Amino acid sequence: QKEVEQNSGPLSVPEGAIASLNCTYSDRGSQSFFWYRQYSGKSPELIMSIYSNGDKEDGRFTAQLNKASQYVSLLIRDSQPSDSATYLCAVNRDNFNKFYFGSGTKLNVKP
Amino acid sequence: ETGVTQTPRHLVMGMTNKKSLKCEQHLGHNAMYWYKQSAKKPLELMFVYSLEERVENNSVPSRFSPECPNSSHLFLHLHTLQPEDSALYLCASSQDRVSIAIFFGQGTRLTVV
Numbered sequence: 001q002k003e004v005e006q007n008s009g010p011l012s013v014p015e016g017a018i019a020s021l022n023c024t025y026s027d028r029g030s031q032s033f034f035w036y037r038q039y040s041g042k043s044p045e046l047i048m049s050i051y052s053n054g055d056k057e058d059g060r061f062t063a064q065l066n067k068a069s070q071y072v073s074l075l076i077r078d079s080q081p082s083d084s085a086t087y088l089c090a091v092n093r094d095n096f097n098k099f100y101f102g103s104g105t106k107l108n109v110k111p
Numbered sequence: 112e113t114g115v116t117q118t119p120r121h122l123v124m125g126m127t128n129k130k131s132l133k134c135e136q137h138l139g140h141n142a143m144y145w146y147k148q149s150a151k152k153p154l155e156l157m158f159v160y161s162l163e164e165r166v167e168n169n170s171v172p173s174r175f176s177p178e179c180p181n182s183s184h185l186f187l188h189l190h191t192l193q194p195e196d197s198a199l200y201l202c203a204s205s206q207d208r209v210s211i212a213i214f215f216g217q218g219t220r221l222t223v224v
Contacts, residue, residue, distance in 0.1 A: 034212050042217070043218045097161055097166060097205070097207065
């Protein structure tokens with residue numbers, strides 16, 4: 001079983017719509033959760049972090065965490081073509097330097 | 112100056128060559144990482160250094176040899192690589208405690224011919 005699982009996509013949404021990206025993780029001991037955005041040919045860039053159950057909003061981005069279901073999601077409101085990228089979910093377990101990444105979901109926002 | 116800087120950005124090497132990748136972080140972090148990213152695969156953790164001590168070696172072949180002379184610098188020495196080692200190699204750093212994200216350098220695109 002993979003540590004972190006994501007649907008590889010591509011997920012296609014029209015400009016202005018809400019994009020919903022999902023991630024599940026296997027270890028209940030996981031404590032910290034992150035979303036990274038990676039443009040083609042570039043390195044991952046941190047966009048959101050979440051540590052407790054519920055929602056966390058930052059501009060057009062909302063991260064949602066449900067530890068009971070071992071589920072993390074990222075909502076992007078008013079999607080823009082510039083949001084087209086691969087989104088990586090990362091999980092930090094109880095060992096401070098173990099970060100596990102999903103394989104990423106490719107998002108295409110069509111003008 | 113960017114937080115985590117990697118050089119070179121691109122590298123083509125033959126299977127008998129020896130080369131080194133360099134990483135420098137300017138964030139005051141005390142943990143540094145090497146990740147490998149191949150097409151269609153998740154990021155693979157290779158090595159972790161915390162306070163200049165290697166704390167993770169994720170079953171990486173010996174043809175990859177890391178070096179961390181201080182908390183700001185990290186190297187990955189390469190020798191007798193195989194074509195399947197072609198990938199994006201990412202350096203990252205973090206502050207050495209739970210709940211802190213890691214931050215990546217721009218990566219080195221390595222091609223082994």
